[in-house]
Amino acid sequence: PDTAAHAAAVAREPTLTKPAGSLGRLEPVAAWLAAWQGRHPARVERVRCVVFAGNHGVAGRGVSAFPPEVTVQMVANFEAGGAAINQLCRAHGADLQVVPLALDRPTVPFDTDAAMTEAEVVAALNAGLTLDLSDTDLLIVGEMGIGNTTAAAALALALFGGTAGDWVGRGTGLDDAGLARKRSVVEAAHRHHGFTLSDPLEALRRVGGRELAAMAGGVLAARHARVPVLLDGFICCASAAVWQAMTPGGLDHALAGHVSQEPGHRRLLAAMHKDPLLDLGMRLGEGSGAAVALGVVRDAAACHAGMATFADAGVSGAGDGTRDAAS
């Protein structure tokens, strides 16, 4: 982080025409933006939202309420402008980019084998690592992939421990039988892969998926490009958590946009020491929760950069009121 830009934000905040602290979380968000953009005041004009799509062998295990062909159908929907993320990016003036990753080659079902070869996981990571982040003030990475909450649950279990039941949820709307199958798949995967999952990148390869690896790549690329990241839901956070598991502070340039209704997400954010901006019961993926949170981040930057100071506006400060009255 840029300590000078951060210090400039912290110094400016109490001069603005409002009671100290009265913008709540918007105040540290403005300072965080400055620190990770390396610029004070920060700006949040050019926002890039990249949705990666991948297919999952485990989808064939009955772990999703939707059939696997929905991944490619939704990519067409993104391209036609019909999905939720299209409306949200339009509403917020964010650029949306959709990156399908070898949709005709689903990953291998990871309960019995590694989801990806080393070449495959590297290619997927590179899809994120090579994102064009020039002229970008903020990055959102999102995903589409039938079966990918199962991969995220397996990855979260690898990174943070616990039991499969801690991380498995209903995803797009599984019934009880589907939920039990999903838990079994995650348990089988952990039995099969064993201690190899203690290496975060190896866990990403073995039980992750292409869009998970690509999101992780994008989050890392943003760090190097001085682009703060707004994290989306359970799958996005599980992917990004790979860097935190490898390096303490490795995700300090990323803010949790929201907490999803997918129950593992709240647990995951707690494990990641991330406090989400929004809690709206969303569970859609696509970057949608982060896109809604973008409004809050933009508001934080707008207030910090645009407000008048007490001195400039000729507004009296705190203290005079009670001092007069108490005397």
Added chain:
Amino acid sequence: PDTAAHAAAVAREPTLTKPAGSLGRLEPVAAWLAAWQGRHPARVERVRCVVFAGNHGVAGRGVSAFPPEVTVQMVANFEAGGAAINQLCRAHGADLQVVPLALDRPTVPFDTDAAMTEAEVVAALNAGLTLDLSDTDLLIVGEMGIGNTTAAAALALALFGGTAGDWVGRGTGLDDAGLARKRSVVEAAHRHHGFTLSDPLEALRRVGGRELAAMAGGVLAARHARVPVLLDGFICCASAAVWQAMTPGGLDHALAGHVSQEPGHRRLLAAMHKDPLLDLGMRLGEGSGAAVALGVVRDAAACHAGMATFADAGVSGAGDGTRDAAS
């Protein structure tokens, strides 16, 4: 509410290309907008934010961290574009209107007398009732007035009972001695006015203030003009609650934008059966919390109106995934 518009929203929601319920609170917000605009799909383009300002005799009792002249100074700051609400309205493309209410005549200190005469409270109510709400899709009412969390606490106590301590908080940043004075002023007011405060409008006159009455007037005008309202913080909600206290359902056209850090606000929202969209630790007033929440409301409308349906996009529905796998 318009039941046909509401029903049309409820019917459209499950046809949209996303798992049922996956947009969380955005889904009922879209239906609520349709019901109270009487239009499906709802739109949130022309948003009006009106900030009423008033001065309070009780400010002389040492109940605020800021001196009373800050009210008029902040009105000048609003007019010059330097306050938080200016930046937020600009960021969201909302029209901001500032309405100072007899700032040279503070209300009477309400611990020993009624804050306003009947003529004064009617004039203040009318400032809101006569707002021009033509071409308005959504209304935000906000306030500025040194001392007005004391009035809001006294009003909330009148409307919902409890003790003064339940409703009194630090406002703009009171110290412990100031907080004790503030509690004493509210207790003294309730001893002085007694059972007359059981009439909500009479309570508004006796322990409220001009900007509180004007916000209440604006909220009522919006109901008649088919304009949904996004409520701001403690003072805004205490004012609006007058209608709910008079008529069950009298605030169904209003949504709680956020919950403030002012502790009485959380209690007040619970008493009003309102679930806030945001919880960001804000406590600034001016309509600022509602203005941040406007982003979420707009996102809800944009997704509902703009998303493709499963049929139009050729996307398979839920159920096929697990049915195939379980067979």
